[in-house]
Structures are given as C-alpha cells and as structure tokens.
Amino acid sequence: MSNLLLKVEDVGIHFGGLKAVSDLNMEMYQGELIGLIGPNGAGKTTSFNMLTGVYKPTEGVITFDGKKMNNMSPHQVTKSGVSRTFQNIRLFKELSVLDNVKVANHSLAHHSVFSSILRLPSHFSGEAKMERESIEFLKIFGLDKYMHELAKNLPYGMQRRLEIARALAAKPKLLLLDEPAAGMNPQETHDLMELIALIREKFDLTILLIEHDMGLVMGICERIYVLDHGQLIAHGSPEEIRHNPKVIEAYLGEEVAE
C-alpha cells in the first residue's frame, strides 16, 4: 500500500465573520491524481491557498509527509515538497522563459550570496547546474525553443505550460494545479491531459487538480472531492461522483440538463 502523503483534518478558515471553508477532510496517497471540483466560489482556491501556506487555516491540521504545515510560509511549504500553479497565470513576465524556471530551481541551489558577489567557483558550478536542470524541464514541456523569450511574449497555452514547468522545477512531491486548462481550446486541453499523465509518471508525482473542464477531471482523476459553499459534499471515484445526487444538484445539474 502506498503511503499517506497529505492529510487534511477538519481544516477551516474564516475571514472575519465569513466562513470560506470549514471541516475540510482530505487524504492523498503517494502517486494519486485527485480532482477538486465545485461551483464558482465553493472554496477550491482558498483550500489551495491553505495547503500552500498563503492563508493560515484558522482551524484543523494539515500534515504533509509527516510534518505539520499549518504555520509554514509559502516558501517553506515549497521547500518541504508542495508546489503549485495559479488560476490566473502568475509568471514573472519580464523574465525570460529560462529564468522563470531557474527561479523555481532557486531553493535547490546552494551557492551563497558571497560566492556570487566574489564570483567564486561555487557560483559558476551552481549556476551551470541550475541552467542545465532548467533546460531539462523546458525540453520536457517543449519550451526549450523559446527559452530566451520573455515570458509575457508567449501565447496563452504556452504560458500555462510554463507555469507547470516552473512548478515542477521546484522538485515537488505534491503538485497542485489550479485550473490548468482554463481558457484552453479542446486540442490544448487534450495535450495538457497527456502532459499531466506524462509528468506524473516521470517524476513520480502526486497531483491535486482544480478544474472546471469535466472531461479532463473525469478522464484522468482517480478520486474526486467536491466542494460547495465551503463544505465537502462528496468524495469518490469519477463514476460515483457522476451519479451523486448532491453533486448533480450543486454543480453538475446544469450540465446534465444541457
């Protein structure tokens, strides 16, 4: 049996009087690909933000790889092995494609500020290693041709791919994808599905995915959690979710009626 990687116990957060998410319970095992769905405003991205340290949960416990993550800041969360992409693309627009990936590779390098200022050998070897590894990632995503372009000049679909490449460059165990297919056409979505399957295999990743594209979610996720109004309303295999009356009522109802 694969081991438990992420455990979310009774986690909730409120902003002032507004309860955004409450009693969230999730478990993720090594190697799983799990979907998190729900109507707009259900609290999916808020949950992501709690998992990555952007928000501090006001109740409950998040345990990742045996460590409590509640009070970690985002960079500590990333260092302990959780990396993410953003719903609204948040690339470093004025940096080149290569440098975007290098930034994520940052915490894996060790050369110090002094070695860089004095240009000691450790600076050169460290930077060369970062460059090599970053180009490797770009190659997997077919972005190596554009590595000297500024990130803002890439077409939309490629910016999405670059976000995933950048998240992977931090060498996470758990990858959180926040609507990776948003705004993509069917062909791009299809390519993305293949890409997610590929990187999962290649990097032995565990993936948690927020997505509105039901084809994508039902197609690749092994288990699905459904959120509505900040509450977990259902959990199970895609088949179970598809037939869950609560889910249909909250979310899929409109789609089925279509």
Next chain:
Amino acid sequence: MKKSKVFWIYVAIALVVYAVVQFMISSGNFDMYYSNLFITIAINVILAVSLHLVIGITGQFSIGHAGFLAVGAYVSAIFTTNLGWPFPIALLMGAIAAAIAGLIVGIPTLRLKGDYLAIATLGFAEIIRIIFLNIDYVGGAAGMQVDYLTTWTYAFFVALITVVVISNFTNSRHGRACIAVREDEVAADSMGINTTYYKVLAFAIGSFFAGLAGGLFSHNFFIIQPSQFGFLKSFDILIYVVLGGLGSLSGSIIAAILLTVISLYLQDFPETRMIIYSLVLIIVMLYRPAGLMGTKEVTDLFKFGKKSKGGNVNE
C-alpha cells in the same frame, strides 16, 4: 566564458577613464572644479546603483536613501575627524553602520507595499536626519567639520566596486530571486523564495553602498550639515534611477552622470536652474517613459541578432 570576457572589457574601459582623469588631475590640467565634478559623479553613481538594486531590481519603492547616505557620512566623519582612524577603515565603518540602519529600517517597513513603503522609508530618512540634527557631538544644525580626504582614486574605485558587486549580485540566483519578488511576490514565495529575506538583503546591500557614498560625500566638503540629507536629496537619487530606466543598471549610471553634469553646469544660471533641470526630466519622461534605457543594459545593445525579439513565438 564569453560573458566574463565582456566583463573584463568593461573593467578595462573604466580603468582607462580612471587613468585619464587621474592624469589630468595630477598634471594640473583639471582644477578643483573639475576634480570635484568627477568625484561627485562617482558618488552619485554609487548612490544611483545602490538604489537601483532596491527599486529597479527588487521593486521596493524606497525614497529614503538620503537617510543611509547621512548615516555613512556622519559615522565615517566621526571615525576620521574625532577618532583619527584611517580614511578607508572609516569609510567601511560608515558603510557598515548604514547597512545596520538599513536592517533596522527594512525589517519592519518591508512588509509594506507600494506607496505605504515609500512613505515609511521617507519617514525613516527624516528621523535619521533629525537624530543627527539633535546630537551635539556631531554639531547639530551648525554642522560638523570634516577633513578633506576624498580623492578621485577613492571615489572611482569605490564606485567600480559598487557596480561590480551589484552587477554580480543581480546576475546570480540571488538577483533572480529579487527580480522574481519585483515581478510577482506571491508567485515568488510559492516558488520557494524567502521573499522577506531577499527584500531585507537587497535593502541592506543598498544601504551599505549608500553609506560608502556618504563617507566619500562627507570628506569631499569641509563641513556636513543635516540639511544636506533632506528628502530632496532622496528624490535626486530616485530621479537617477527612474530616469535611467527602472531595472537597468547602466541606465542608472548614465542618468547619474548626465544629471550631475547638467546640474553642475546649470549652477551658472541660478535663476533658471531648477526650471531647466525640470524641463530635462519632463522631456525625457515624455519621450522615453520607461527611462533612458528602459530595462535594457548597455551590454544588450551589442547583441543584435543573437536573441530573437518578442512577437515571433509562433515562428
């Protein structure tokens, strides 16, 4: 390999400039007026480049740079004039004091963003100035007598070291982390970058070099007064960075040189000086809103054809 070659070419050019000016000064072709001009240029280049690291690279809009200049100026002056220490050590002490001041100011204020940070740093710079104004040991408002020790050699080499250190810092994983903070702080944090650490680090390094400039500045006149370090001085430095192009190291150097020369020549027209100076700024900002160099460096201008420019991503 290639990159380090380019680096040494620039250092060589700088050394030639140094040698020519030094020769002109020692042979008596340049009088005090000109040697002072060159020293002032070097000091302003240090200030511009150090603020460039804070604003242009790390994106933290600090407008209190004159405060750190003041710390460096006073502390180094105390070490030479009152304690009789050698000038280079006094310069270093001033810089270290300024860096510590930078840490003290930076740690609480750098959690603020944008306008709030600007106002906080401006306030801190005023506090520093007023502290010196009220310490009798450094002469209060009447000012402090300082030995004239700054030479072109000191000024030039400190400026050269500043540029090399900041350029080396920028072109490393640490500089990239700072740029990532400037571009998108939330994303940088989520990519494993300790954003607070890098903001404070950039701020402290910037303050350190502002302190070095302060040491050169105070020993270039016979007297320093708190009124020389008011917020107008901070704005002068800010103007070098903005006019040169936010994010461009060579831009801030060029702007610092240009504006120093312009303001010196305009001293002959005291009535219209600020009008002409302001007009220059307005015209540059109208025609080059991103600054003289934009985000480009001088080195980029010699790389035609090597990089494909934007817009042809789809081949």
